[in-house]
Amino acid sequence: MLKQFIFLQWKSFVRSASFQTNLAMKIFMGFMALYFIGMFSLMGALSFKIIQDQLHQDPLRVVNKILFFYFTVDLMIRYMMQKMPVVNIKPLLYIPFSKNKIVTFSLGKTVFSFFNLIHFFFFIPFTIVLLGNGYPVWHVLAWFAMIICLIYSNNFINVFLNDVDAFFYSFLVIVIVCGVLMYLGYFDITKYTHHIFDAVYDQPLLVVIPIGFFALLYFAAFKYFKKNLYLDAGLSVKKQSVSTENLDWLNRFGSISTFLKNDIKLIKRNKRSRTSVIMSFIFLFYGLLFFTGAIEAYEGPVWRIFAGIFVTGGFLFTFGQFVPSWDSSYYPLMMSQNILYRDYLNSKWWLVVMATVISTLLASFYLYFGWEVYSAILVGAIYNIGVNSHIVLWGGAYIKTPIDLTSNKKAFGDKQAFNVKTMVLTLPKLVLPLLLYAIGHYTVGPVLGYILVAGAGVLGFAFKEKVFNLIEGIYKSEKYKTIAAYKQKN
Amino acid sequence: MIYITELSKSYKGQKVLNIEELDIPKGQSFGLVGNNGAGKTTLFSLLLDLIRPTTGFVKSKDVKVNESESWKPYTSAFIDETFLIGYLTPEEYFYFIGELRNQNKADVDNLLADFEDFFNGEIIGVRKYLRDLSKGNQKKVGIVASLIGNPELIILDEPFANLDPTTQIRLKKILKELKMTKDVTVLISSHDLMHVTEVCERIVVLEKGNMVKDIQTSPETLKDLEAFFSGEIMV
Numbered sequence: 007m008l009k010q011f012i013f014l015q016w017k018s019f020v021r022s023a024s025f026q027t028n029l030a031m032k033i034f035m036g037f038m039a040l041y042f043i044g045m046f047s048l049m050g051a052l053s054f055k056i057i058q059d060q061l062h063q064d065p066l067r068v069v070n071k072i073l074f075f076y077f078t079v080d081l082m083i084r085y086m087m088q089k090m091p092v093v094n095i096k097p098l099l100y101i102p103f104s105k106n107k108i109v110t111f112s113l114g115k116t117v118f119s120f121f122n123l124i125h126f127f128f129f130i131p132f133t134i135v136l137l138g139n140g141y142p143v144w145h146v147l148a149w150f151a152m153i154i155c156l157i158y159s160n161n162f163i164n165v166f167l168n169d170v171d172a173f174f175y176s177f178l179v180i181v182i183v184c185g186v187l188m189y190l191g192y193f194d195i196t197k198y199t200h201h202i203f204d205a206v207y208d209q210p211l212l213v214v215i216p217i218g219f220f221a222l223l224y225f226a227a228f229k230y231f232k233k234n235l236y237l238d239a240g241l242s243v244k245k246q247s248v249s250t251e252n253l254d255w256l257n258r259f260g261s262i263s264t265f266l267k268n269d270i271k272l273i274k275r276n277k278r279s280r281t282s283v284i285m286s287f288i289f290l291f292y293g294l295l296f297f298t299g300a301i302e303a304y305e306g307p308v309w310r311i312f313a314g315i316f317v318t319g320g321f322l323f324t325f326g327q328f329v330p331s332w333d334s335s336y337y338p339l340m341m342s343q344n345i346l347y348r349d350y351l352n353s354k355w356w357l358v359v360m361a362t363v364i365s366t367l368l369a370s371f372y373l374y375f376g377w378e379v380y381s382a383i384l385v386g387a388i389y390n391i392g393v394n395s396h397i398v399l400w401g402g403a404y405i406k407t408p409i410d411l412t413s414n415k416k417a418f419g420d421k422q423a424f425n426v427k428t429m430v431l432t433l434p435k436l437v438l439p440l441l442l443y444a445i446g447h448y449t450v451g452p453v454l455g456y457i458l459v460a461g462a463g464v465l466g467f468a469f470k471e472k473v474f475n476l477i478e479g480i481y482k483s484e485k486y487k488t489i490a491a492y493k494q495k496n
Numbered sequence: 497m498i499y500i501t502e503l504s505k506s507y508k509g510q511k512v513l514n515i516e517e518l519d520i521p522k523g524q525s526f527g528l529v530g531n532n533g534a535g536k537t538t539l540f541s542l543l544l545d546l547i548r549p550t551t552g553f554v555k556s557k558d559v560k561v562n563e564s565e566s567w568k569p570y571t572s573a574f575i576d577e578t579f580l581i582g583y584l585t586p587e588e589y590f591y592f593i594g595e596l597r598n599q600n601k602a603d604v605d606n607l608l609a610d611f612e613d614f615f616n617g618e619i620i621g622v623r624k625y626l627r628d629l630s631k632g633n634q635k636k637v638g639i640v641a642s643l644i645g646n647p648e649l650i651i652l653d654e655p656f657a658n659l660d661p662t663t664q665i666r667l668k669k670i671l672k673e674l675k676m677t678k679d680v681t682v683l684i685s686s687h688d689l690m691h692v693t694e695v696c697e698r699i700v701v702l703e704k705g706n707m708v709k710d711i712q713t714s715p716e717t718l719k720d721l722e723a724f725f726s727g728e729i730m731v
Contacts, residue, residue: 339579
């Protein structure tokens with residue numbers, strides 16, 4: 007029976023449209039995965055020595071302090087990126103597979119998820135180094151067992167809390183509040199949490215607690231899954247009572263208002279698109295890493311522009327990236343209706359521009375770090391509006407992954423809340439402004455750097471109509487392929 | 497209205513549609529019948545320029561649909577659920593389509609009032625998104641939306657499928673009224689021979705992508721068609 011499950015799984019993987027059309031992308035993703043594996047292993051192997059040399063503290067205790075943040079952040083990343091297990095469950099319900107087996111397999115599949123395995127690449131080398139440095143074997147092994155249990159506990163917490171938005175937001179608040187309090191030196195939560203992790207190391211027998219915790223969670227996830235294995239429970243789409251909205255105030259935008267109204271509803275009413283708005287909000291704070299000097303590698307002056315572009319471009323990258331995939335489920339309608347491509351693209355462009363302007367205003371708290379920092383953000387915003395908004399719409403013509411807006415509504419369906427592939431595509435958009443700035447900065451000074459980048463933005467803005475002609479042409483020539491690709495749902 | 501020559505569509509060398517010539521005059525109610533895989537939806541998708549023809553072309557009012565978009569303002573269609581926007585309520589969807597077809601809210605409301613019967617109280621004011629409606633109700637929304645904005649050409653793929661008997665009868669009434677108006681061309685496909693013969697003036701039978709029959713509807717048509725399709729079983 008397991009054989010059949012694996013067979014189904016393999017087929018659905020190999021035969022999916024995105025696999026067949028996007029081989030180059032898959033290879034690139036493979037490299038990214040290898041990169042992360044490499045980084046994690048390297049960190050695992052070297053962090054012992056680094057911590058010892060730099061902090062002159064027991065590395066194990068230091069890691070124990072960080073673990074609290076490590077696991078909460080891990081949980082958030084999982085919430086956004088980890089896809090939930092799907093064995094096409096519906097067709098299996100009425101053939102002789104026992105429900106327990108379906109659930110066991112679905113849950114068992116998550117064990118091999120990248121989001122679990124990646125941690126091993128850090129903790130296994132780290133543990134080996136610990137043992138090599140003469141740490142008592144049994145104590146270290148108990149500690150390691152605890153880590154594994156907690157990683158998998160996170161995995162199962164995610165399985166059944168993935169639907170609860172409140173859960174994600176409360177975690178986000180906890181992390182931000184704890185992080186800020188710790189940074190400002192008021193309250194250090196890790197002072198309390200590290201005792202928990204230390205205890206297991208000091209008293210190896212206490213390892214039964216994390217093991218028990220893990221077993222409990224697995225059991226709970228199992229029961230939750232099984233209980234919801236009905237068409238009208240977990241497998242159904244939640245229906246809520248809704249009301250019709252007007253949004254007539256948008257009519258001032260003329261012919262594109264029709265689409266703008268639609269796009270705003272799209273963002274409001276689908277979890278998938280809401281997630282991207284939250285992401286863009288988080289991007290706002292990305293600059294803190296640069297301007298507070300938190301990370302040494304980001305100290306170079308060129309990184310300011312990088313930060314500026316990310317701080318103001320969150321929405322551009324997370325939402326703009328997927329135009330026109332947001333409309334994938336009704337693309338044939340759009341293509342046969344009385345719609346001009348230009349209006350359609352224009353409305354998306356306006357949406358991106360409005361969001362960029364709002365982000366720029368919200369980012370005014372960076373003034374705290376001085377005018378120079380906020381200028382970098384303003385320049386980044388100009389570049390985003392003038393150049394990146396076009397590139398994003400252009401790139402969208404080639405991204406043919408349909409988006410299932412409703413998927414997040416199910417207790418377990420494919421939850422592709424966030425697409426790593428397309429995040430990767432944003433990188434080229436960052437290299438050019440960095441180059442421009444570097445040219446200006448190292449020849450005359452930062453002012454010329456800013457002028458060059460902003461100038462590129464203004465230039466892009468000036469040629470908007472020309473660029474739109476080009477993009478329109480590409481959308482038209484890609485039309486049939488796009489329709490065909492959207493037809494195949496994952 | 498519609499003129500087709502040498503139109504064919506192949507997938508990986510296999511022809512799924514091959515029509516030498518087909519002329520649909522303005523105002524005709526045109527029915528398309530055929531078994532699964534006969535090429536009905538392929539033909540409709542070609543008419544709407546949703547797929548690219550392998551050879552030949554479709555002309556709508558003397559413009560090739562894959563070269564100009566001037567056919568869009570007077571054409572409307574409902575092929576499948578990809579013509580619906582799942583996260584809108586039915587009202588919002590109707591207004592959206594209305595705006596695309598230059599109709600204001602009052603125009604749309606007027607039109608919807610005529611379909612109160614057809615909706616049977618399950619569409620307007622139910623406070624649900626389209627994606628949460630049943631298949632049949634989704635179909636009702638799609639069909640009515642395709643009538644918004646006085647289109648001259650209406651294309652409906654399998655409009656009778658998934659509808660309950662009462663609604664089928666009401667839909668037939670609507671289609672018969674459209675048949676009377678001489679400036680609206682209606683193209684429908686169906687598996688139900690009785691329905692098509694009732695509402696269409698002309699019926700074309702497709703078989704494995706080829707036109708095998710092209711008949712003006714008469715009292716004998718239903719028998720003819722039944723004989724044809726049962727003949728296929730015996731061969």
